[in-house]
Amino acid sequence: MNSAASDRARYDRATAGLDAPLALVDLDAFDANAADLVRRAGGKPIRVASKSVRCRALLERVLARDGFAGIMAFTLAESLWLAESGFDDVLLAYPSVDRAGFARLTSDPKAAAAVSVVVDDPAQLDLIDAARGDGGETVRVCLELDTSLSLLGGRVRVGARRSPHRSPAALADLARAVLRRPGFRVVGVMAYEAHVAGVGDRLPGRPLRQGAVRAMQSAARRELAARRGAAVRAVRELVPDLEFVNGGGTGSVESTVAEDAVTEVAAGSGLYSPRLFDLYSSFRGRPAALFAQPVVRRPGPGVVTVLGGGIPASGPAGRDRLPVPWLPRGLRYDGQEGPGEVQTPLLGRVADALRVGDRVWFRHAKAGELCERFDRLHLVRGDAVVESVPTYRGEGRTFL
Known part of the structure; x- marks a missing residue:
């Protein structure tokens, strides 16, 4: 099993008892x-x-x-x-x-x-x-x-x-x-x-x-x-x-x-290593913060739809500010819809292996802004959640 598949399997096992959407920190x-x-x-x-x-x-x-x-x-x-x-x-x-x-x-x-x-x-x-x-x-x-x-x-x-x-x-x-x-x-x-x-x-x-x-x-x-x-x-x-x-x-x-x-x-930002930090030559971080959206529809061959997903990052509007479908590998946005407010279609051959209720794991473009969308972070060690902790939002603190 390759590293990406191994990580996906770990995260799925660790959070099997939790309902998505959810966010974790490895x-x-x-x-x-x-x-x-x-x-x-x-x-x-x-x-x-x-x-x-x-x-x-x-x-x-x-x-x-x-x-x-x-x-x-x-x-x-x-x-x-x-x-x-x-x-x-x-x-x-x-x-x-x-x-x-x-x-x-x-x-x-x-x-x-x-x-x-x-x-x-x-x-x-x-x-x-x-x-x-x-x-x-x-x-x-x-x-x-x-x-x-x-x-x-x-x-x-x-x-x-x-x-x-x-x-x-x-x-x-x-x-x-x-x-x-x-x-x-x-x-x-x-x-x-x-x-x-x-x-x-x-x-x-x-x-x-x-x-x-x-x-x-x-x-x-x-x-x-x-x-x-x-x-x-x-x-x-x-x-x-x-x-x-x-x-x-x-x-x-x-x-x-x-x-x-x-x-x-x-x-x-380097602690979570969001997707924008893949673009630096002087260091390589390990993706540590991810969020999962559940598959809720299968509109046709090569397509699944997940709940939510439209959480762009701040900065100049562009594709690099969008979350990236990370696990399983091989999924991409529909160019006519992109990540949506309440649902997001994802395309790719790997979509045919996904069933209703499966998770797609995303990486946010920037770091802490992810926490404005989730009230808890599930802390994963290996293939188990060892603790669930509140974000600022989870403590009722929305400073900006």
Whole structure:
């Protein structure tokens, strides 16, 4: 039996007593992916990106391993919930205008000590101050540096549109603005190179595109290493006790940790290894998170229909944002229907071997977004479910 057939047989046996749709995490694959991230990080700590996991039990599991330290959260409400749950190092990596949340943060010593918030505009400080009320706790601030690659004299920009602060001088000016304000303390710098960490460079059948991506990323890594280093030095002149400098993601671990200025790297998607992460040449993850949809119809030869399945990932709309039918191998979408809201026809000769009630296992395009569709993850070891744990959604938490 080949590996794909073996995995399908294991997952079917493990979940035979459960009704589909359902989602699982293969713990052997999850743990192997975690170990590989630690290897790639070369001794620097990995801050876990919670948006890519969205399950407290699995966050606790990975943070119990050597090599992982801290969480990178995506909303203030989530950050406060995690702090209340006992996580003591949470970086809110996206600016917030949650006034009620900031009122809680500034009035709760435990939360204020655990949570750091990204800032890239003095207006964000104004909003926090306006939300303080009687709260007198100092807010831990992380400054964000723009990492995008500028080409042709600034006429072409490659990278995510995040912080407005691109130069070391601009980031130092932001640090001064924070330092002048009572009630705030600069503790970190963040610089996420999305165009390197989040763009695959292995594009079979597209040699020109692949070459262009690799050339862009090579230039981006060189440019950013120099600029990030200079920016961190400029901030450290003002804040000698800076606690951390965060960068990168699953797709850029090796190049990010190679920079002396960087003290930690962020990663999360690599734990589940969704389908978009098949497109990287520097590492190979093991698919760890899958979901099953049951066969409910057999419309004709070479066709089965499964319940649901239409759960695309965020980002530019395209086929690469769709889940991929994974097990059994050999199934594809009907080009006229695609994955549907309540049913999805799948084509292929292997469909004739499927019966009503059988499962088709899918891989989602991105990582943690899968958990917004399922309230539990069934944790599989070998061919048995060893535990079923709630996702954020299963705990009644829908932060975005």
